[in-house]
Each structure stands twice: as structure tokens, then as C-alpha cells.
Amino acid sequence: MVAKLFWPEEARLSEPEILAKVQAIAERDSRVKGHVPDMVWFHRFDETSTAHIRKALGMNHNTQGSWVFYIIVFRKLQPITDLSGPEFRDAWWQIINCHRILWEGGVYHHDISPSNLMYYRLSCGRVIGVLNDYDLSSIQDDCARGNERTGMIPFMAIDLLRLSAIDDAVEHVYRHDAESFIWVFVWVCLRYKDGKLRRKPKGRLDQWLKGDAFTCCALKSHFLLMLRHEPSTRPSRSHLDNWVLAQALLTPVASYHTRADVVAQENVFETWLKKPVESTTTI
Numbered sequence: 001m002v003a004k005l006f007w008p009e010e011a012r013l014s015e016p017e018i019l020a021k022v023q024a025i026a027e028r029d030s031r032v033k034g035h036v037p038d039m040v041w042f043h044r045f046d047e048t049s050t051a052h053i054r055k056a057l058g059m060n061h062n063t064q065g066s067w068v069f070y071i072i073v074f075r076k077l078q079p080i081t082d083l084s085g086p087e088f089r090d091a092w093w094q095i096i097n098c099h100r101i102l103w104e105g106g107v108y109h110h111d112i113s114p115s116n117l118m119y120y121r122l123s124c125g126r127v128i129g130v131l132n133d134y135d136l137s138s139i140q141d142d143c144a145r146g147n148e149r150t151g152m153i154p155f156m157a158i159d160l161l162r163l164s165a166i167d168d169a170v171e172h173v174y175r176h177d178a179e180s181f182i183w184v185f186v187w188v189c190l191r192y193k194d195g196k197l198r199r200k201p202k203g204r205l206d207q208w209l210k211g212d213a214f215t216c217c218a219l220k221s222h223f224l225l226m227l228r229h230e231p232s233t234r235p236s237r238s239h240l241d242n243w244v245l246a247q248a249l250l251t252p253v254a255s256y257h258t259r260a261d262v263v264a265q266e267n268v269f270e271t272w273l274k275k276p277v278e279s280t281t282t283i
Contacts, residue, residue, distance in 0.1 A: 001040060002076045007067040008135055010049060015072060015135045016042045018107065022134065025105040035098035037118075037132050042072040077118035077130055081188055082195040084238035088188065089245065091119045091129030093277060096181055098131050100269055103174055106140030110172055112180035113152040114187060153216050154208035155183045158224075158257055161217035175268045182249045182272070183220070186228075189243050193236030224254045248276035 008014060019039050026032040051066035080091050095117055099109060109116075109131065116133040136150040150172070153161065157176035164170055190205055191198055204227070208216050227233055228250060235243035252272045256263060263271060 002074055004072045004074065005070070006135060007069055010051065010066045010068050013139065014044070014070070015137075016044075016070075018134045018137050018139060021105075021139055022102060022107055025102060025107065029101050029105075031097045031101050034128055035094055035130055036102075037077070037130060037134075038075040040073045040075060042070065045069040045071075075120075077120055077132060079115065080117040080119050080129065081114050081192050081197075083119065083127060084192070084194055084236075085241065087127045088239070089242055091127050092117065092181070092185060094129035095131045096178075096273055098129070099177065099181070100174075102131070103177070107134075108138050108140075108172070109134065109136075109177060110138065110150045111136040111152070112177050112184060113155045114184050115152075117184060151180065153213055154205075154220075155180045155187070156213075156216075158217055158220055161213045161220070163214070174265050175263065175272075178268050178272050179253055182246075182253060185242070185249060186246045189235040189239040189246050190233065192239070194238045198236060221257065224250060224257060245276060245280045248280050249273070251276070 016039065019037070022032070022036050026034075026036055046068065048069040049066055050068070054066065080088065080095075083091055099112075102109065111133060116131070118130040118132045119127050120130065121127055151160070157179035159165065159170055160172070160176055162170075187205060205223075208219055211219065223233075228247065235246070249272070252263075
């Protein structure tokens with residue numbers, strides 16, 4: 001078991017509430033069942049609400065911008081970065097399919113990163129990918145959250161790193177999460193070897209961790225157009241085959257950002273994800 005201790009905004013739909021909707025979808029779709037976290041127990045500590053502090057200090061609007069302490073207990077999972085070769089690719093693809101069904105069911109994750117892609121292993125040895133961590137997620141009825149710019153900067157879609165997205169002027173759509181899945185795939189191929197972080201990762205991706213959103217936007221755009229093709233950008237031996245898929249995944253993303261190729265949201269899964277996967281692997 002593992003415990004998650006955190007202070008979410010009270011105004012935001014809680015993670016346990018979102019997980020209840022996730023589980024409802026899982027019960028009716030095998031592509032989700034088993035691929036989402038197993039919540040064992042949770043508790044909200046209402047007495048810890050920062051609204052009480054604001055009220056005690058005589059501050060106005062004491063329920064606005066307040067946080068409250070939660071504990072959630074989950075069954076323990078392993079990070080997907082531990083995996084290499086076909087197992088990593090298979091777990092990643094399972095999670096993408098789970099994410100798509102959840103999105104179509106009105107659950108929008110919005111925070112795709114290596115730390116939120118997990119797995120467990122069945123007794124037969126098969127790896128099962130899990131889409132984890134829903135505290136930044138929203139649901140279809142939560143319209144106010146649709147334009148929030150959430151996620152870890154190195155893995156966010158380039159459109160969400162631009163100036164126009166700073167004031168939440170860009171709607172967070174499925175394409176953005178799909179692009180994040182691709183950046184995660186690239187990241188793991190270049191930075192991990194046999195499940196361990198490389199001491200000298202190729203491709204200078206570590207720079208993505210050091211700058212602000214605008215800097216990361218420029219670095220990722222440069223990588224997309226030029227750096228990914230340079231001989232110095234090499235995956236680890238354990239991800240050589242996966243790098244072929246990574247390049248195929250990046251091609252439609254590059255076309256979109258350089259030529260402004262119009263892609264309908266309903267076609268993103270097929271053109272950005274499924275087609276490259278099917279053309280380079282046997283998943």
C-alpha cells in the first residue's frame with residue numbers, strides 16, 4: 001500500500017470524486033478496468049481547511065482559494081520508467097487506450113508525465129499499465145476547468161507553453177494530452193537505460209527541466225525540428241526499437257507545429273498515435 005498526502009483546492013472536484021467516475025467507466029469497459037489506480041481508503045480532514053484560518057484572521061472571502069488536507073491510500077504501483085523494450089511500449093499503449101476511453105467518458109486527465117504512468121505485473125508475468133494521479137483532472141460537467149493550463153512543463157504540449165496559453169486562453173483538448181504521451185515516450189527512450197536514469201543522457205533533454213514555460217517551448221520546438229535528427233541524439237540500447245516508434249510519433253506532431261496541419265480532435269488518436277504504433281510495432 002502507498003499513502004498520498006496532499007492539499008487540494010476546496011473549490012476543485014476532489015480526486016476521490018473523480019476516481020468514483022473513473023471506476024464507473026472501468027466497470028463497463030475492459031480497456032479501463034485494471035488500468036486505473038485501486039483506491040483502498042481516503043479521508044478529508046475538514047478541520048484543516050485554510051478557510052478556517054482566513055475566517056479567524058477576519059479576512060474576506062474566506063472560502064475562496066482555500067485548501068484542505070486529504071489522505072488517500074492506494075495499492076502500490078511501479079513507475080513505467082522501470083520498463084524497457086516491448087514491455088515499456090506495451091504498458092504505454094495500454095495506458096493511452098485507457099486514457100482515450102476515459103476522455104470519451106468525460107474524465108479529462110490533463111497531467112500526463114512519466115511519474116503518472118505506472119504499472120503492475122500479473123502472476124503470469126504480463127505487465128499492466130496504469131494511468132495514475134487524478135488530482136489535476138476535470139470532468140465534463142466541470143466547465144470552469146476546461147481552459148486550465150495544468151501539467152509538468154517538460155511534458156506539456158507546445159501549444160500550452162506559448163504566451164497565448166498563460167491566461168488560460170487555450171482550451172485543453174485531447175490533442176494536448178496525446179502530445180504529452182509522445183513527449184513522455186521520447187523522454188524515457190533518451191533518458192533511461194534498463195530502467196535506470198542514464199548518467200549522461202543524450203539529446204540534452206535535461207535542459208527542459210531548468211527553464212520556464214517559454215524556454216521549454218523553444219527547446220522542444222528546436223528538438224522537434226532539428227535536434228531529434230542529429231547523431232548525438234541517441235536512445236539507450238534498451239530502447240533502440242522504441243526510438244523508431246518515437247520518431248514516427250514525432251512526425252505528425254512536427255507537421256502540426258511547423259505547417260499548422262489541421263487535425264480534427266476525433267482524428268488525433270488515429271493519426272498521431274494508432275497509425276505510428278501499428279506501422280512500427282506489433283502491439
